[in-house]
Amino acid sequence: MTITAAADGSALGNPGPAGWAWYIDDNSWRAGGWPHGTNNMGELKAVLDLLEATAVDADQHLLILCDSQYVINSVTKWMPGWKRKGWRKKDGKPVLNVELLKDIDRALAGRSVEFEWVKGHSGHAMNEAADRRANAAATAFSKKQDPAVGPGYRSAGGAADGAAPAPAPASASAPEPSPAGGGGDDLFSLFDEASPEPGASCSTAVEDTVLVGDQPGATDFEQITAREQALLSDALRSDPPSAAELLHPSFTEIGASGRSDDREEILAHLAPLGGIDAEEFVADEVAPGVVLLQYTTHGPGGTAHRSSLWVREKGRWLLRHHQGTPARAADGRAAH
16 A cells, blocks of 8 residues: 655745645644744655654655655755765755754655655645645734644544644754855845746746747757746746756855865755846857857846856757856945
8 A cells, every 4th residue: 555645845944934734634744833934944844744754654755745845855865865974965064954854854764755755836636635724824923823724644444543643842943044144145045035926837938948948940059048047037946956957956055155065065055046137148069069148137236247158969058057246336345
């Protein structure tokens, strides 16, 4: 027998009031959250609570439907390496949300668990049900109300586990610090400071924006510019798996603060930051199959000059490195 459940998280402000939920059916689901947390915390907590709730049926195979590539990759790909390195990433930096990940690691012991990625906000019934409950929990915390926690897990024997989830202790609910400070000059690393409006759906503009530059006859400049603009769009930043397809496996970004983030960190914190306009694109082929793209953006955090290095691999242009620098006014201060 296989237990199939959807798990999801939600954060209003990211970080902000946060919720999580898992859903099997209308008689077997649970939700909870914190007054202050991140979307990734909610996604991980939903998986953890699901593992703990279904432990009574640990002999059953558990299929977890999840729209978070961050969670799936963390658990199925990155966690073994993190553990070997003392829960540090390959660059020596500590792993984010490490306590939740350690708890998940312990809860997985002896279990037959499979993850399946589903596209969020695409009409998948179980994913939508989990999303609604996670968002409702986040909304309840934003209003300083108790969330609807659900009936809990109804085991194969027909009994519910009956344990209502309590808000996490302060040590677990404190959100991870933002990857960088500043005024919106970094292409990715500040995007965790904003999140989609509750219920916002991933737009087909993701595909449309990318494919415009990939039409037959499009020049390399048109393809690269289309990809760069797609990565600036709220649509693509709402869909990390699609954004991942445009990033080189060794992608890095250096923010204005001097902090360097790798591909894992960027995808883990990817979220929309609306109101960015880009202009003055200039491309320079610095080597065969390597193009330096420079341009200027204007947004809520001010004006920034950006540089992106794109490389061509197996016929596709991938972003290898990005750096953003705030524009300076005549008096030498950052322009706003």
